[in-house]
Amino acid sequence: MKSISGKDINLGITLAVLFGITIAGGCIKWPLFVFAAIFLFSYIVLDRKKLRCPNCGGFENLDRLMYAKKHVFHCMHCGERINISE
Ligand SMILES: [Zn+2]
Numbered sequence: 095m096k097s098i099s100g101k102d103i104n105l106g107i108t109l110a111v112l113f114g115i116t117i118a119g120g121c122i123k124w125p126l127f128v129f130a131a132i133f134l135f136s137y138i139v140l141d142r143k144k145l146r147c148p149n150c151g152g153f154e155n156l157d158r159l160m161y162a163k164k165h166v167f168h169c170m171h172c173g174e175r176i177n178i179s180e
Pocket of ligand 1: 147148149150151152169170171172173174
């Protein structure tokens with residue numbers, strides 16, 4: 095059965111947090127904006143390749159995917175159940 099990897103979700107969360115920190119830090123030290131751009135780009139690539147509904151390719155945000163880890167979760171686009179693997 096197709097599923098989304100739990101590790102990819104964790105990586106996505108990590109990138110989002112790092113992006114938030116570097117954006118905040120960039121207001122004090124501007125070179126951090128460069129890292130923020132790298133984290134944002136990495137996140138977008140990860141999101142496009144891994145954090146999509148395995149059935150229809152529909153976009154799901156991180157909040158919903160975190161919820162899907164612990165609960166039965168259905169894609170809001172195609173209605174198929176989304177499984178999260180470890
Ligand atoms: Zn779907």
